[in-house]
Amino acid sequence: MTFPTNGLDDTVHQRHRLGILTIAAEADRVEVAYLRDALELTPGNLSRHLDVLNQAGLVEIEKGYDGRRPKTWIRITPQGQAALAAELDALRALLRRLQAEPG
Amino acid sequence: MTFPTNGLDDTVHQRHRLGILTIAAEADRVEVAYLRDALELTPGNLSRHLDVLNQAGLVEIEKGYDGRRPKTWIRITPQGQAALAAELDALRALLRRLQAEPG
DSSP states (O other), rough: OOGGGGGHHHHHHHHHHHHHHHHHHHHSSHHHHHHHHHHTOOOOHHHOOOOOOHHTTTTTEEEEEEEEEEEEEEEEEEHHHHHHHHHHHHHHHHHHHHSSOOO | OOOOGGGOOHHHHHHHHHHHHHHTTTTSSSEEEHHHHHHHHHHHHHHHHHHHHHTTTTTTEEEEETTTTEEEEOOOOOOOHHHHHHHHHHHHHHHHHHHOOOO
């Protein structure tokens, strides 16, 4: 059996991207401004992480308007759901391993 | 309450370093060759991650001999134990958050 952290994918495991995917998995779509506040990221930093996730096919980016104000939303893709599920399985395996140790 | 991933420290969260600290927490000291095999890392890659952890005060590096063969061991420090515990607490909080969601 391979060690649990070997199965982690940096695209998903990086802490801000893990945060983005976790929040996106909880709703149909999430406004980018909400993510920025929740994850305490600068617009540039969030934008870079969204690009990585988008290019990996894990989120879709949707631009539109709320009244006259331009807004951006993101939506997790089925591939993103699967990648997040695999990450969480690996984290659970790691935590189980530590709980199984004496002391 | 801040989002669980905001509390993660990249020094500990990076997947290979998380693997190193997890294995080191399970034993008094761990031979570097064992880590390399368990985590499927090249010597150079492992060495870079050990330097990061050592410079952060999270592991100590010990050089010695096993008979005539030079060997290197690492040992997690109390600071490393605390940093790993904080990381695992944040991961548990993230997993709890997702479990609490309907669906």
